[in-house]
Amino acid sequence: MNSFGNIFRITLYGESHGKEIGIVVDGCPAGIPLAENDMLTDIERRKAGGYATSARTENDIPEIRSGIYRGHTTGAPIMIAFRNENFRDEDYQFDGFFRPGHADYAAYRKYNGYNNPLGGGQFSGRMTLPIVAAGCIAKKIIHDVEISASILPECLKNVERALPDDSAGGIIECRIRNLDAGIGEPFFNSLESLISHAIFSIPGAKAIEFGNGIASASMLGSEYNDCIVSSDGKTATNNCGGINGGISNGNEIIFRTYFHPTPSIAKKQHTFNFETKQMQDFEIQGRHDVCYALRTPVIVEALTAIVITDLTLTSGQWK
Numbered sequence: 001m002n003s004f005g006n007i008f009r010i011t012l013y014g015e016s017h018g019k020e021i022g023i024v025v026d027g028c029p030a031g032i033p034l035a036e037n038d039m040l041t042d043i044e045r046r047k048a049g050g051y052a053t054s055a056r057t058e059n060d061i062p063e064i065r066s067g068i069y070r071g072h073t074t075g076a077p078i079m080i081a082f083r084n085e086n087f088r089d090e091d092y093q094f095d096g097f098f099r100p101g102h103a104d105y106a107a108y109r110k111y112n113g114y115n116n117p118l119g120g121g122q123f124s125g126r127m128t129l130p131i132v133a134a135g136c137i138a139k140k141i142i143h144d145v146e147i148s149a150s151i152l153p154e155c156l157k158n159v160e161r162a163l164p165d166d167s168a169g170g171i172i173e174c175r176i177r178n179l180d181a182g183i184g185e186p187f188f189n190s191l192e193s194l195i196s197h198a199i200f201s202i203p204g205a206k207a208i209e210f211g212n213g214i215a216s217a218s219m220l221g222s223e224y225n226d227c228i229v230s231s232d233g234k235t236a237t238n239n240c241g242g243i244n245g246g247i248s249n250g251n252e253i254i255f256r257t258y259f260h261p262t263p264s265i266a267k268k269q270h271t272f273n274f275e276t277k278q279m280q281d282f283e284i285q286g287r288h289d290v291c292y293a294l295r296t297p298v299i300v301e302a303l304t305a306i307v308i309t310d311l312t313l314t315s316g317q318w319k
Contacts (some may be wrong), residue, residue, distance in 0.1 A: 135302020192244020211241025
Protein backbone atom coordinates (compact mmCIF):
# COMPACT_ATOMS: atom_id res chain seq x y z
CA MET A 1 0.00 0.00 0.00
CA ASN A 2 0.99 3.65 -0.36
CA SER A 3 0.36 4.63 3.28
CA PHE A 4 2.59 4.22 6.32
CA GLY A 5 2.22 5.05 9.99
CA ASN A 6 -0.30 4.75 12.79
CA ILE A 7 -0.97 8.26 14.18
CA PHE A 8 1.55 10.24 12.13
CA ARG A 9 0.52 8.72 8.82
CA ILE A 10 1.81 9.48 5.32
CA THR A 11 0.21 8.62 1.98
CA LEU A 12 2.13 8.93 -1.30
CA TYR A 13 0.55 9.66 -4.66
CA GLY A 14 1.69 10.23 -8.26
CA GLU A 15 4.24 8.76 -10.65
CA SER A 16 7.66 9.73 -11.96
CA HIS A 17 6.39 11.10 -15.30
CA GLY A 18 2.89 12.13 -14.20
CA LYS A 19 1.76 15.73 -13.78
CA GLU A 20 2.81 15.79 -10.14
CA ILE A 21 3.83 13.73 -7.16
CA GLY A 22 2.99 14.41 -3.56
CA ILE A 23 2.15 13.28 -0.09
CA VAL A 24 -0.61 13.67 2.46
CA VAL A 25 0.52 13.85 6.08
CA ASP A 26 -2.16 13.03 8.64
CA GLY A 27 -1.90 13.15 12.43
CA CYS A 28 0.42 16.15 12.69
CA PRO A 29 -0.28 18.04 15.92
CA ALA A 30 -1.69 21.54 15.58
CA GLY A 31 0.50 24.57 16.20
CA ILE A 32 3.74 23.42 14.53
CA PRO A 33 5.34 26.32 12.58
CA LEU A 34 5.57 25.27 8.93
CA ALA A 35 6.24 26.86 5.54
CA GLU A 36 7.53 25.65 2.17
CA ASN A 37 10.90 27.28 2.84
CA ASP A 38 11.43 25.01 5.84
CA MET A 39 11.77 22.07 3.45
CA LEU A 40 14.21 23.52 0.93
CA THR A 41 17.50 22.57 2.63
CA ASP A 42 16.62 18.86 2.80
CA ILE A 43 15.09 18.92 -0.69
CA GLU A 44 18.32 20.38 -2.04
CA ARG A 45 20.32 17.55 -0.45
CA ARG A 46 18.27 15.01 -2.40
CA LYS A 47 18.46 16.79 -5.77
CA ALA A 48 20.17 15.38 -8.84
CA GLY A 49 22.75 17.20 -10.91
CA GLY A 50 25.78 16.67 -8.70
CA TYR A 51 28.68 14.24 -8.90
CA ALA A 52 27.69 10.81 -10.31
CA THR A 53 23.98 11.65 -10.23
CA SER A 54 21.27 11.99 -12.87
CA ALA A 55 21.19 14.90 -15.30
CA ARG A 56 17.40 15.11 -14.83
CA THR A 57 16.94 18.21 -12.71
CA GLU A 58 13.58 19.45 -11.50
CA ASN A 59 12.67 22.63 -9.63
CA ASP A 60 11.34 20.49 -6.76
CA ILE A 61 9.37 23.40 -5.32
CA PRO A 62 6.96 22.20 -2.62
CA GLU A 63 3.38 23.44 -2.65
CA ILE A 64 1.52 23.11 0.65
CA ARG A 65 -2.14 22.89 -0.32
CA SER A 66 -3.87 22.17 2.98
CA GLY A 67 -3.37 21.87 6.71
CA ILE A 68 -1.68 25.25 7.26
CA TYR A 69 -3.21 28.48 8.59
CA ARG A 70 -1.22 31.60 9.46
CA GLY A 71 2.05 29.70 9.25
CA HIS A 72 1.14 26.86 11.62
CA THR A 73 -0.28 23.38 11.25
CA THR A 74 -4.00 23.14 11.96
CA GLY A 75 -4.24 19.48 12.91
CA ALA A 76 -5.92 18.70 9.57
CA PRO A 77 -4.19 16.57 6.89
CA ILE A 78 -1.30 18.38 5.19
CA MET A 79 -1.03 17.96 1.44
CA ILE A 80 2.29 18.73 -0.25
CA ALA A 81 2.66 18.58 -4.05
CA PHE A 82 5.60 18.75 -6.49
CA ARG A 83 5.18 19.30 -10.21
CA ASN A 84 7.02 17.08 -12.72
CA GLU A 85 8.37 19.14 -15.61
CA ASN A 86 11.74 17.89 -16.87
CA PHE A 87 10.95 14.36 -18.08
CA ARG A 88 11.42 12.60 -21.42
CA ASP A 89 8.99 9.80 -22.20
CA GLU A 90 10.96 8.81 -25.30
CA ASP A 91 13.79 7.50 -23.11
CA TYR A 92 11.49 4.70 -21.95
CA GLN A 93 10.50 2.99 -25.21
CA PHE A 94 12.20 -0.39 -24.85
CA ASP A 95 10.64 -2.42 -27.72
CA GLY A 96 9.91 -5.66 -25.91
CA PHE A 97 12.53 -5.40 -23.18
CA PHE A 98 12.06 -5.07 -19.46
CA ARG A 99 15.03 -3.35 -17.86
CA PRO A 100 17.24 -5.76 -15.88
CA GLY A 101 17.30 -4.97 -12.16
CA HIS A 102 14.20 -2.76 -12.29
CA ALA A 103 10.64 -3.38 -11.12
CA ASP A 104 9.36 -3.20 -14.74
CA TYR A 105 8.58 -6.90 -15.25
CA ALA A 106 7.27 -7.52 -11.73
CA ALA A 107 4.98 -4.46 -11.98
CA TYR A 108 3.78 -5.55 -15.43
CA ARG A 109 2.74 -8.91 -14.02
CA LYS A 110 1.14 -7.45 -10.89
CA TYR A 111 -0.93 -4.82 -12.73
CA ASN A 112 -1.52 -6.78 -15.95
CA GLY A 113 0.29 -4.12 -17.99
CA TYR A 114 -1.91 -1.22 -16.84
CA ASN A 115 0.79 0.41 -14.75
CA ASN A 116 2.59 3.51 -16.05
CA PRO A 117 6.21 2.36 -16.60
CA LEU A 118 7.61 5.73 -17.71
CA GLY A 119 10.54 6.67 -15.52
CA GLY A 120 9.74 3.69 -13.34
CA GLY A 121 6.28 5.04 -12.49
CA GLN A 122 5.43 4.69 -8.82
CA PHE A 123 8.57 2.57 -8.32
CA SER A 124 10.86 5.47 -9.23
CA GLY A 125 13.31 6.99 -6.81
CA ARG A 126 11.59 10.29 -7.58
CA MET A 127 8.80 9.17 -5.27
CA THR A 128 11.15 9.75 -2.34
CA LEU A 129 10.97 13.54 -2.85
CA PRO A 130 7.61 13.94 -1.05
CA ILE A 131 8.91 11.65 1.70
CA VAL A 132 11.73 14.13 2.33
CA ALA A 133 9.11 16.88 2.65
CA ALA A 134 7.13 14.83 5.18
CA GLY A 135 10.36 14.13 7.03
CA CYS A 136 10.86 17.86 7.49
CA ILE A 137 7.53 18.01 9.33
CA ALA A 138 8.47 15.03 11.48
CA LYS A 139 11.82 16.60 12.38
CA LYS A 140 9.98 19.68 13.62
CA ILE A 141 7.77 17.60 15.90
CA ILE A 142 10.71 15.73 17.48
CA HIS A 143 13.05 18.73 17.24
CA ASP A 144 15.21 17.67 20.21
CA VAL A 145 16.16 14.38 18.51
CA GLU A 146 19.22 14.61 16.23
CA ILE A 147 19.14 12.39 13.14
CA SER A 148 22.08 12.41 10.73
CA ALA A 149 22.95 10.07 7.87
CA SER A 150 25.90 9.93 5.49
CA ILE A 151 27.46 7.61 2.93
CA LEU A 152 30.45 5.62 4.14
CA PRO A 153 33.59 7.02 2.45
CA GLU A 154 34.84 3.65 1.27
CA CYS A 155 31.81 3.40 -1.02
CA LEU A 156 33.08 6.31 -3.09
CA LYS A 157 35.89 4.13 -4.47
CA ASN A 158 33.31 2.01 -6.29
CA VAL A 159 31.81 5.13 -7.86
CA GLU A 160 35.14 5.89 -9.51
CA ARG A 161 35.35 2.30 -10.76
CA ALA A 162 31.84 2.52 -12.23
CA LEU A 163 32.39 5.60 -14.37
CA PRO A 164 31.57 6.14 -17.21
CA ASP A 165 29.18 3.31 -18.25
CA ASP A 166 28.46 1.26 -15.12
CA SER A 167 26.96 1.95 -11.69
CA ALA A 168 27.71 1.56 -8.01
CA GLY A 169 25.82 0.98 -4.78
CA GLY A 170 26.58 2.32 -1.35
CA ILE A 171 26.18 2.06 2.41
CA ILE A 172 24.41 4.79 4.38
CA GLU A 173 25.06 5.06 8.11
CA CYS A 174 22.43 6.79 10.23
CA ARG A 175 22.92 7.97 13.81
CA ILE A 176 20.15 9.04 16.18
CA ARG A 177 21.07 11.04 19.28
CA ASN A 178 19.04 12.46 22.19
CA LEU A 179 16.23 9.93 21.84
CA ASP A 180 14.83 9.00 25.23
CA ALA A 181 14.76 5.41 26.37
CA GLY A 182 11.44 3.63 25.98
CA ILE A 183 10.52 4.34 22.33
CA GLY A 184 9.22 1.26 20.50
CA GLU A 185 6.15 -0.98 20.67
CA PRO A 186 7.04 -4.68 20.83
CA PHE A 187 6.33 -7.16 19.45
CA PHE A 188 5.65 -6.29 15.83
CA ASN A 189 6.02 -2.50 16.08
CA SER A 190 9.47 -2.56 17.61
CA LEU A 191 11.75 0.36 16.79
CA GLU A 192 13.92 -1.86 14.61
CA SER A 193 10.91 -3.39 12.85
CA LEU A 194 9.36 -0.05 11.89
CA ILE A 195 12.62 1.60 10.86
CA SER A 196 13.38 -1.43 8.69
CA HIS A 197 9.87 -1.38 7.20
CA ALA A 198 10.24 2.29 6.30
CA ILE A 199 13.80 2.06 4.99
CA PHE A 200 13.02 -0.91 2.75
CA SER A 201 10.43 1.30 1.06
CA ILE A 202 13.29 3.27 -0.49
CA PRO A 203 13.89 1.90 -4.00
CA GLY A 204 17.15 -0.04 -4.02
CA ALA A 205 17.50 -0.73 -0.29
CA LYS A 206 18.54 -4.38 0.08
CA ALA A 207 19.86 -4.84 3.61
CA ILE A 208 19.94 -3.13 7.00
CA GLU A 209 21.85 -3.73 10.23
CA PHE A 210 21.63 -2.15 13.67
CA GLY A 211 24.81 -1.64 15.66
CA ASN A 212 27.18 -4.51 14.99
CA GLY A 213 24.34 -6.71 13.85
CA ILE A 214 26.17 -8.64 11.15
CA ALA A 215 29.37 -9.05 13.16
CA SER A 216 27.37 -10.17 16.22
CA ALA A 217 26.70 -13.55 14.58
CA SER A 218 30.37 -14.45 15.06
CA MET A 219 30.86 -12.81 18.49
CA LEU A 220 30.70 -14.37 21.95
CA GLY A 221 28.13 -13.16 24.44
CA SER A 222 30.91 -11.75 26.62
CA GLU A 223 32.09 -9.72 23.62
CA TYR A 224 28.67 -8.56 22.46
CA ASN A 225 26.89 -7.59 25.68
CA ASP A 226 26.84 -3.85 26.41
CA CYS A 227 27.50 -3.37 30.11
CA ILE A 228 25.69 -0.46 31.78
CA VAL A 229 28.07 2.04 33.36
CA SER A 230 25.76 4.71 34.83
CA SER A 231 22.29 5.22 36.30
CA ASP A 232 21.03 6.84 33.08
CA GLY A 233 21.57 3.59 31.17
CA LYS A 234 24.75 4.57 29.33
CA THR A 235 26.76 1.55 28.19
CA ALA A 236 30.48 0.90 27.83
CA THR A 237 29.99 -0.42 24.29
CA ASN A 238 27.12 -0.10 21.82
CA ASN A 239 27.03 -3.37 19.90
CA CYS A 240 23.23 -3.41 20.02
CA GLY A 241 23.05 -0.02 18.29
CA GLY A 242 21.02 1.67 21.03
CA ILE A 243 18.07 -0.74 20.95
CA ASN A 244 17.21 -3.61 23.32
CA GLY A 245 14.05 -5.67 22.96
CA GLY A 246 12.90 -3.41 20.16
CA ILE A 247 12.95 -0.36 22.48
CA SER A 248 15.39 2.54 22.54
CA ASN A 249 17.72 2.30 25.55
CA GLY A 250 18.89 5.92 25.65
CA ASN A 251 22.21 5.35 23.91
CA GLU A 252 23.02 6.49 20.39
CA ILE A 253 21.10 4.49 17.80
CA ILE A 254 23.22 3.40 14.83
CA PHE A 255 22.09 1.54 11.75
CA ARG A 256 23.43 1.04 8.23
CA THR A 257 21.45 0.62 5.01
CA TYR A 258 22.92 -1.17 1.99
CA PHE A 259 21.80 0.00 -1.47
CA HIS A 260 22.35 -1.99 -4.66
CA PRO A 261 23.89 -0.34 -7.75
CA THR A 262 21.69 1.74 -10.05
CA PRO A 263 20.01 -0.78 -12.42
CA SER A 264 20.02 1.58 -15.43
CA ILE A 265 23.52 1.46 -16.93
CA ALA A 266 24.94 2.53 -20.26
CA LYS A 267 26.84 -0.74 -20.63
CA LYS A 268 25.31 -3.24 -23.07
CA GLN A 269 23.37 -6.10 -21.43
CA HIS A 270 22.15 -9.43 -22.85
CA THR A 271 18.57 -10.13 -21.79
CA PHE A 272 15.24 -11.57 -22.96
CA ASN A 273 13.09 -9.68 -25.48
CA PHE A 274 9.39 -10.40 -24.88
CA GLU A 275 8.40 -9.41 -28.43
CA THR A 276 10.97 -11.42 -30.39
CA LYS A 277 11.08 -14.18 -27.74
CA GLN A 278 14.86 -14.23 -27.99
CA MET A 279 17.87 -13.25 -25.92
CA GLN A 280 19.24 -10.00 -27.36
CA ASP A 281 21.60 -7.16 -26.58
CA PHE A 282 19.93 -4.27 -24.81
CA GLU A 283 21.17 -0.72 -24.22
CA ILE A 284 19.54 1.88 -21.97
CA GLN A 285 19.55 5.51 -22.99
CA GLY A 286 18.57 8.50 -20.88
CA ARG A 287 19.68 10.23 -17.70
CA HIS A 288 20.47 8.07 -14.71
CA ASP A 289 22.47 8.18 -11.49
CA VAL A 290 25.80 6.39 -11.51
CA CYS A 291 25.30 6.04 -7.75
CA TYR A 292 21.88 7.05 -6.50
CA ALA A 293 22.97 6.10 -2.97
CA LEU A 294 24.75 9.47 -2.88
CA ARG A 295 21.31 11.10 -2.73
CA THR A 296 19.76 8.83 -0.11
CA PRO A 297 21.12 10.05 3.27
CA VAL A 298 18.41 12.71 3.58
CA ILE A 299 15.76 10.13 2.60
CA VAL A 300 16.99 7.77 5.32
CA GLU A 301 16.83 10.65 7.80
CA ALA A 302 13.29 11.55 6.71
CA LEU A 303 11.88 8.05 7.10
CA THR A 304 13.67 7.61 10.42
CA ALA A 305 12.14 10.85 11.69
CA ILE A 306 8.70 9.74 10.49
CA VAL A 307 8.99 6.45 12.37
CA ILE A 308 10.22 8.06 15.59
CA THR A 309 7.53 10.74 15.40
CA ASP A 310 4.79 8.15 14.95
CA LEU A 311 6.09 6.01 17.82
CA THR A 312 6.50 9.06 20.06
CA LEU A 313 2.93 10.19 19.41
CA THR A 314 1.66 6.63 19.82
CA SER A 315 3.36 6.24 23.19
CA GLY A 316 2.11 9.59 24.47
CA GLN A 317 5.68 10.75 25.13
CA TRP A 318 5.50 13.81 22.85
CA LYS A 319 6.12 17.02 24.77
